[in-house]
Amino acid sequence: MIGRLNHVAIAVPDLEAAAEQYRTTLGANVGAPQDEPDHGVTVVFIELPKTQIELLYPLGDDSPINGFLAKNPSGGIHHMCYEVDDILAARDQLKADGARVLGTGEPKIGAHGKPVLFLHPKDFNGCLIELEQV
Numbered sequence: 001m002i003g004r005l006n007h008v009a010i011a012v013p014d015l016e017a018a019a020e021q022y023r024t025t026l027g028a029n030v031g032a033p034q035d036e037p038d039h040g041v042t043v044v045f046i047e048l049p050k051t052q053i054e055l056l057y058p059l060g061d062d063s064p065i066n067g068f069l070a071k072n073p074s075g076g077i078h079h080m081c082y083e084v085d086d087i088l089a090a091r092d093q094l095k096a097d098g099a100r101v102l103g104t105g106e107p108k109i110g111a112h113g114k115p116v117l118f119l120h121p122k123d124f125n126g127c128l129i130e131l132e133q134v
């Protein structure tokens, strides 16, 4: 069902400093910050040859990233995003297997303008999983 690793997301306490570290210290190709109000985050994508890193920073007081950074003040890996061909078919199969889909269970539009869903980390070895239809 899952295809390519689309990105690994890292929640960061200082988006500008993290982007600059990837640009200079790690020598990566770093994109511009984008606000994603539907998800309560500001994101910066870092292009790597086979995947991307998504730097996540809270946008707004009820951002889901606020709690994560409160528990992980220096930041940390937040989720992995896998590509799927058909997000509704993937969702239905996962739900039939007992996995919990976060939120309403309906896909939202993600940072790449494509439908995404998140799966409960307790059902996947402590790892929050994002599925993105490509």
Ligand code: CO
Pocket: 007, 009, 054, 079, 081, 130
């Ligand atoms: Co993501």
